[in-house]
Amino acid sequence: MSSFWSFWSLWITIIALANIFACVWLIRWTEKKRPGEAASHETTGHEWDGLQEYNNPMPRWWLWLFYITIVFGLIYLVLYPGLGGFKGVLGWSQYTAWQEEVDTVEERVAPLFAQYAEMSIPDLAAHDEAMQTGRRLFGNNCAVCHGADGGGRIGFPNIANNDWQWGGEPEQIYKSILDGRAGVMPGMGRALGEQGVTEVSAYVFSLSGRGAPEDLVTRGRERFQALCASCHGSDARGNTAMGAPNLTDGNWTYGGSLEAIRTSVRDGRRGRMPAQKDLLGEDRVHLLAAYVYSLSMDERENAAADNADE
Numbered sequence: 001m002s003s004f005w006s007f008w009s010l011w012i013t014i015i016a017l018a019n020i021f022a023c024v025w026l027i028r029w030t031e032k033k034r035p036g037e038a039a040s041h042e043t044t045g046h047e048w049d050g051l052q053e054y055n056n057p058m059p060r061w062w063l064w065l066f067y068i069t070i071v072f073g074l075i076y077l078v079l080y081p082g083l084g085g086f087k088g089v090l091g092w093s094q095y096t097a098w099q100e101e102v103d104t105v106e107e108r109v110a111p112l113f114a115q116y117a118e119m120s121i122p123d124l125a126a127h128d129e130a131m132q133t134g135r136r137l138f139g140n141n142c143a144v145c146h147g148a149d150g151g152g153r154i155g156f157p158n159i160a161n162n163d164w165q166w167g168g169e170p171e172q173i174y175k176s177i178l179d180g181r182a183g184v185m186p187g188m189g190r191a192l193g194e195q196g197v198t199e200v201s202a203y204v205f206s207l208s209g210r211g212a213p214e215d216l217v218t219r220g221r222e223r224f225q226a227l228c229a230s231c232h233g234s235d236a237r238g239n240t241a242m243g244a245p246n247l248t249d250g251n252w253t254y255g256g257s258l259e260a261i262r263t264s265v266r267d268g269r270r271g272r273m274p275a276q277k278d279l280l281g282e283d284r285v286h287l288l289a290a291y292v293y294s295l296s297m298d299e300r301e302n303a304a305a306d307n308a309d310e
């Protein structure tokens with residue numbers, strides 16, 4: 001906040017006040033009778049095609065309106081901020097007005113979120129009322145990137161399935177949201193060359209059960225083991241510690257066409273999940289983690305059932 005006595009503050013104050021007093025002066029000046037002027041209600045002697053101009057003064061009430069607006073303006077500038085760095089005697093500001101509203105809402109909902117924060121994420125995910133609030137929070141804060149249903153779109157991962165770049169355990173989801181995530185896939189075009197990109201891309205393409213020329217796949221597999229396995233794993237199922245995605249499950253963040261895979265390999269990718277800690281606070285993030293967890297509940301249960309069968 002600049003002080004009232006700083007240059008720009010005084011600059012604005014002087015111009016604002018000078019304008020107001022110039023208005024007063026202008027009104028008084030136009031009221032004054034000037035030498036040689038026709039008397040009130042007399043014709044000025046101007047005539048156009050039979051129309052004569054009379055020297056009628058402004059109606060009194062109109063004149064008073066001008067004075068009233070000027071007085072109003074001055075009172076306003078005393079009460080509210082308007083004169084440079086002067087804050088107004090009421091201490092009102094857009095920020096305090098907004099903060100008051102936020103505080104009122106926060107006072108009402110904070111105990112509820114605090115109560116939810118006591119519950120474990122899986123328990124909360126089964127709590128209907130909490131999940132309705134979670135859905136609203138998700139719609140306001142997350143849907144722009146991840147889609148209203150969490151299904152994602154190109155460049156923004158699907159978080160409604162049970163395929164996790166950074167891990168699907170409750171604490172991992174919570175951490176993804178609280179602190180954000182930044183996956184770095186280095187561009188490999190230089191290291192691989194065009195032919196190398198073609199081979200390794202054909203191999204990655206084939207991993208999700210799609211056909212690709214056998215000789216390219218064979219050479220691509222070797223290159224993958226040398227260059228990619230350190231992050232994506234030798235089975236290409238990914239590594240949640242560094243956010244390297246599973247390349248075998250047919251779920252793609254950047255697209256699974258041969259062209260999209262080639263671009264990922266050649267140029268690299270850098271997804272960024274913004275940290276929500278300072279924006280939403282821990283209690284809301286806890287509730288959102290439960291909501292995200294709930295989106296993949298069916299898939300989780302199926303996976304658990306499959307494991308039990310084995």
Ligand code: HEC
Pocket residue numbers: 138141142143144145146155156157158159163164165166167173176177181182183184243270271272273274276288289292
């Ligand atoms: C500006 C866009 C953006 C917004 C807003 C956003 N996200 Fe993300 N989110 C991303 C991106 C991009 C990634 C992938 C990060 C990476 O590539 O490492 C991601 C990753 C995630 C992950 C990890 C997914 C995994 O597979 O491990 C979770 C969980 C998540 N977001 C939840 C949320 C929630 C909940 C919100 C709302 C509070 C949210 N995101 C808001 C862009 C966004």
Ligand code: HEC
Pocket residue numbers: 182183184185186188200201204224227228229230231232242243244245247251252253254255261264265269270271272
């Ligand atoms: C340093 C670790 C690292 C290495 C080495 C690496 N990757 Fe990645 N890769 C990642 C990460 C992390 C991501 C996710 C990027 C993001 O979140 O934006 C990724 C993303 C990808 C994607 C996009 C997946 C999708 O869902 O759209 C493909 C394809 C891919 N990598 C293939 C490869 C291939 C092929 C190689 C070897 C030539 C390779 N990667 C080497 C870390 C790595």
